[in-house]
Amino acid sequence: MFRFFKEEVKRSLNCEEKFIRESEHSDLTSTISFKIAKEKGEDAKKIAEKLVSEIKTKGEFSYIGKVEAINGYINFFVNNTFLAETIRSILNRDEDYGSLDLKGDVLIEHTSANPDGPLHIGHLRNSIIGDTLARIFKKAGFNVETQYYVNDMGRQTAIAVLGVNKFGLSEKKPDHAVAEAYIRMNEELEKNSDLEKEIEEIMKRYEDGDENVIRLFKDVVEKVLEGVIETLKNINVHHDSFVLESYFVRNGYVNRIFDILDKNGILIKNGAWKIDGSRLQFEKDVILRRENGTTLYITRDLAYHLWKNERYPRFINILGADHKLIGKQLSDILKFIGLKPPEIVFFEFVSLPEGSMSTRRGKFISADELIEKTFEEAMKLLRDRDMDEKEKIAKAVAVGALRFDFVKIAPEKHMVFDWKNALDFERQTASYIQYSHARACSILRKANRNEEITKDEVRFKPELCTDVERKHIILLSKFSYIIERVINELRPNIFAEYLMKVASSFNDFYRDHPVLNAKEEIRMHRLAIVDSTRIVLRNGLELLGIEALERM
Template identity: 45%
Template structure:
């Protein structure tokens, strides 16, 4: 409905320009004034025409206003200086909008594009930690956003099974006889992390043992020692089992786990290297390198092959990107800001051999305030620790607010609030900004994610209390045009924000950013809370309309939270 009205405003301007004999621009842009007193849409067409006509924008705006025709969906059209501003007639628009808000509100038309989105891809040498969580949450939220924006999308986790870290774990198992607890007294990925730590300690104490790690890498790459393959693969699978459990708690699922080893075994890595050699940009010394300094301004050389002939992460990554390039129209990576040089190298290398360079969303890192959580081993804060802390804090808050809850009810709501707090707090800031995770802000019932979830729960409770809501909402939609509805400011403000949801989705998808969705749903819940506190709904003369407004707000909050991977509770 929002796009329809926006297009109506554009059509009005085009008709006016045609009547005046102006050449109509290929694109007429409409902005959204931040102040509603300046209208719902504002056009700068007068500025564009002034450049061509060699006249003042004010003069052209006056001429347009003398010839413009107002359609019924608009209450008025005014010139605010050189700007042409459109004011929606909300007594008409509100009814039309409420008809369009169904359970899939926000779903845009299919684009026909296939996107391969890689995110998280943490090395399987221990549990996910605080350094991984922003990647995972941005990636999963973008998956949800780009899907509702009409794209066909697959998410992949790139499994680094041939890296030195995994070889160290296998060294610990085979040579140091370190064992995992078969009874799972500790989560399996945490056990793997402990084993890796101990094996690393041994290598630091006796550096000569590193040759054994190198031999393991070489043998595993060859793939001919079936017993060794099993040890490597089981270690990786065990760690991934724990990682998947953690991601599942955060409402994150991947469509595919792609193991890098396949690209060595099937010859794709060697093919990539041969193709790069054919470009003339490689140099052979002690190691084979790709030199991009002269023509591309990338000073650091990209090493393609070790002196012993084994592959590197960089060449396996090139083969993986080539694999993704063939699968989709767009390859999208989520990477930490410290990967900028590496991705520049990868992008140029891919383009040299005729493959698509990836789009990349870079993010800065997240940390916790000093002393806000204890680390069990003094090394890092795991995501599992973070989840437990969030749920525990939410439980404590709920016990004071809802002492009547049973233990099961308390835990369920606390999990929804705790996980929501983590996901929303990370999603609400643009990825370019550093984050310090502050518990009081994240779990706030006044301004955090909990306040948004609470707005949804309020809407559900209000609908449950009204018999008319239960019995007659569909009748109300059918009869919505039969009665007058004189909207007040709280209702108008809520309608105005509800209408913008599809546009926010479209804009967010174009720039590959989710923080706009987080801000939108915060604004929507705030507008709903003002409406809820100031307006009577049940037994009011506009009860049908207001119940519809409550219901459609409930749907929109739920759909927006779903993009962020946050549960919308029906009670809190």
């Protein structure tokens, strides 16, 4: 709804979007007068006043109420029709509220951690950003496919495979068991450089399609993925498909990429095969094929993106900031050969207080450990409560806290993981939003207990709105506006912040707006607001992959 208001404001001034902004002084504000004042050398204040009077004579806007000029700013306020239509739209559309009608297929690739061990808390940031974006894209109307690109041909995987082969697997969860063998193999590798040849050999045979070796790799990769899928399931992250790198070697896409590069004249075949970096303003040539004939990560990734180009109009990758250089090279190469580059969301690293994480050196906090500890902490909180389904609630609170903590931080921000912070739910965080939702549910439950209230009886009356209610409803109206921003900016943290605001604003309302004990007209009016809030919070939590509890 807010988007329509903004459109009207834009139309009323006939100005660019950038001169219209949200403000604490109004529902929307324009700074266009300053711009005109500069161009014409006139007084901004007078221009604003003139523009306001013009808008007033124009009349006939559906949602614009008061318009005023103050110090050169033009302040717009929504009218009662806007408030009424917002509430009506929320109640009518219910689960659908907030959606947009954008169309098209989108591929979102996220997580894609190497199959050499369990996910750690750095991967989690990737998964949560990716999964949240996928949910928001779906809400916006896109047909979304989420994909996990499995790096089964890399050197790291070969080390893991060799490790498992040499040392076997312990009884641990399979991904953790593989990590043990992988870490041990790395230690051996440091001591004994002869093992280097074995790695090289096994990689070569895998790439060449040796059935026995393929079986070994398949076994290890499947074990890791089994563990990874279980971990992700625990935090409500789902992938529609898993695509192996080796698929692109076996289906000929890697060869097609070589042909294309060759035709474009940037492939140098001289021992190793490489891209002529000078043609693309790269610092160095990019190696695509080792002298022994095996390919490298970027080679398969180019093939993968050729494949994506043939299938999706839009594809988005979620990648750690350490992939920035290779991501840029990938994009530049794709553009050079006339293919579309991916849209890439980079996020900065999650590190531990003692330094950066490393699966290879066993220096990491696994996602499983974090999930488990967070759950235990949530259970402690419920220890003394008398209620049903403690485990279910604790799980929802734990997953919520975890997901929210990651998604609320802007992707470009470096994070230092802190146990104390991660396990503290007594903060304005996911549980606060869940709690607000439960409060709204509680009011509605009680309202319905004594008498069955039908939709027709719930009557929202804009003229009854207090200032707090008005502000709150305008916030509710911004749902799809925020969705649109996330789609444009690929920053899901914006949505987390929005939902936080809605919860906070609802608590303001809750404080001094009694619902159940109010007289009939006001009671029905406020029930409509409470129900609308409930819908917005529930739909919003869904987009964050967090369960909207009705009691807690």
